[in-house]
Amino acid sequence: MALEQKLSLKLAQKLVMTPSLQQAIKLLQMTRMELDTLLTQEIVENPVLEEGTEGQEEETPLQDLKEERPEPANGELDHEKSMENIDLDAYFGDSWEGTGHTSMMEDRDDPPFENILSREPDLYDHLLWQLHMAEIPPRLREIGELVIGNLDPDGYLVATPEEIRAMGDGEGLEYTLDEVEEALRIIRHFDPPGVACTDLPESLLCQMDLREVPHDALARRMVVEAWDLFLRRQFPAVAKKLGVELAELEEAVELVRGLEIHPGRKFNTDRPHYIEPDVFVRRIGDEYVIQLNDDGLPRLRISRSYRRMLQGLRGDGMQAEAQNFIKDKIRSAVWLIKSLDQRQRTIYKVAASIVRQQRDFLDQGIDHLRPMVLRDVAEDIGMHESTVSRVVSNKYMHTHRGVFPMKFFFHSGIDREYGENISSLSVKRKIEQLVQSEDPKRPLSDSDLMRILNREGIQIARRTVAKYRDELSIPSSTDRKQVF
Template identity: 35%
Template sequence: MRQGLSLRFSQHLALTPQLQQSIRLLQLSTLELNQEVQQMLDDNPFLEATPEEESPAPMEAPSAGDADIASESGASSGAEAHGDEPEPPTLSVEGDGWEGDGTTEIVNDDGEWGGEPAGRKLSGSDEDELDATDLARGHESLQAALHRQALALRLSQEDAAALRFLIESLDDDGYLEESLESLAAQLAPDDLEEREELVHRFTVALGLLRSLEPPGVGARTLAECLTLQLNAMREDADNPEAVDIAVRVCRQPIELLARRDIKRLAQLTGDSEADVRSAIALVTRLEPKPGRRFADVERNIIVPDVLVTKSGRAANARLRVQLNPDVMPRLRVHDVYAGALRAHRGEGHQALQQRLQEARWFIKNIQQRFDTILRVSAAIVERQKSFFVHGELAMRPLVLREIADELGLHESTISRVTTAKYMATPFGTFELKYFFGSALGTETGGNASSTAVRALIRQLVAAENARKPLSDSQISDMLKEQGIECARRTVAKYREALRIAPANLRREL
């Protein structure tokens, strides 16, 4: 083999650490950003939270459209390049609008990036008042509630261990998905005698588990869960016979109960149709998921990033777009540590200088994140003004490319901004992606938003005759009568997205 030397030119794109951090922060949700800020405050000594009383008055910027997006291109300011202390980063946009009719305001009343970390309550006279996150953290889980009840049972060490194992094997809904044999096989895969002993222990523990609250916990199927709840209410029921009929109904194929096929259920149970109808009414009041009220509500909390308020009516409506001040972290570079670093250039100065630069980058990238969210939200509100005036039936078709072209950003950036970011509107709180939808053709040559079509389908189903529900083909024909070209398969797809059952399951027999 002969050795040689060659010269080759190539181009490649390199992401700076600052740009990588900016992209990562942009795609984080509000709760994830709060955790990131707390982690950075713990790790970086040059970063601190500004006390609320030291926060200066809000500062204004000319327009959201003129906001600096240098961090997206990887550029840094001249002050950072020379290592000088940058001006305090601010985000406060207020005015009569931008390139429009002046009917939309982009504001941020909070202004300065100082104060308490993200997610903290900024105002209120009662210091003991708890927000939704604090209440969620104090919520008891299903496993914790069952373990607490199990302490009141006088069990042997083996039975207590078996019960504890079954409790930990429950899913979030309170069901025991695996069989007792499979659970025993996991603990004793090679010893048949020990496996049989474990199955016996688990059988006893399962009976104890099902005697705990909430009723229905430890069931393996929906029918078994409903039956356990009916058996639990039999002692206190005013009409035990009705409970017995409901138990017999639950023992039949669950599909008949879902379809409310009263005639077929009456034939199988041997009861009258009136009794079966009363039994079904009793079953509908049961809880199909016993662990629902013990769910981890903290992960389901939706904190809006953007607030949209409306003043005026119809054509004179004025929309106000602002960032939620409760989710904006207030951070600054620690002046004492930064001054000490400039005054003393001893051992480890280069490493500390790097940490100081990381703190500045972090503040700048968080500011850039909220600035981008505000700009994108303002552009969405401008495009979807009809929604904020008339509701979801007036939603216009909108794709990511339109917002990206208007703001001079890439589609991937818009996708990151609209993921897990929420906007509080007069009609409720929606994810930013909710305002984007494909277009369906109309007879007049125009376009209708898929979101508006889904809302129309929901209205048609809500107004249908319960004894003769509309099929997907009928809904498609009704949409065509209103000038919207929507095929039957598209109607079925939208109906499933709305979690609406098909016609045969919506029919009341």
């Protein structure tokens, strides 16, 4: 077939993501913190944008203020002239002297507040402080620093003694295994107990050493000789292997349970994450009022100065490059302000639809939470499911029943023999209540929970019960059973 060149016309429709549409989609799925950071950056980069407040008035020139200043009437006292005739140092001198308090005008030598701020010491700082306070040779102190640097946040050693010795070889220092073992022995006697061990059994034995538990104690034997059986809670098999009665194991088991399995837990420096809701749902009478939370977000507006500047440049017909620059910045600012307004409107529509469809939950509690998927809200407000998904992502709603992620209200339903479908969250709550009220010595298995729920008309399979139990972090019936 011969190759030839030709022109042809083709008519087609396709979706084009304009910059404004891309920006609106990007803003829609942002959290409050991300949005605040973006707006602050836009204010810095775009000179046309400025932060304003509601009811802000134009500044009055200083000359006008001086001209409008009223003159004192006849017989009235001019306070400024009278203050000039008062010797303030002499007036306050007697009260500032001899009172025992530092004068407000006195220069202090206190350190700045930046130097006072500190963070809580973590496990590394705490162990390093004890190492430097210990009276040990400098060589052992260097090895101890290597050991402390190879501990995980729980306090367990992640490097072998051979690897620690090899670290010294890389720096030109020739450590011996005996020196490494001696440094490990020193650090294992530091606070917290059980630190710098390679695994959990070794940490438990180290804690027993610090508690001066006898070497022939039943708790030690249980950790050393029957650790696998102890982990599987097979206490009759543990008692048989140790050659003791089952009742004699109770004290040893309680002793091991009282030990710390994460020695470095109390030095965890993770700070709590506080949630700031995006939507407030307030109950006023029999109605629910939705209020968007825009506290802390800058209120953007286009600068009047740049608008007047653009009008002046247009009138003079000069500096076309400057005009184009200002036009581009104004166009970008208008897009951003419109995208923010569209974001707020979309969030409000989704929140209003959630409140309408979950009215029973707000009135009566979680037992009346109805199943709902993204399609239900999308059809209610006339938007696509992907838009609703972006809205509810990483956003929270504050109600009189607590603060919930907006995704909390979307979940599947389970069939019932009568009435409407029941929410999966309601089923999880029932499972949790059944487990809390069970006999500890005869806990309910997954099959027992399935049969109880089936008698209540909830059609659920055993594997679904096991799945919900795992999501609730509830152990199996074998692990929940109390032997003693």
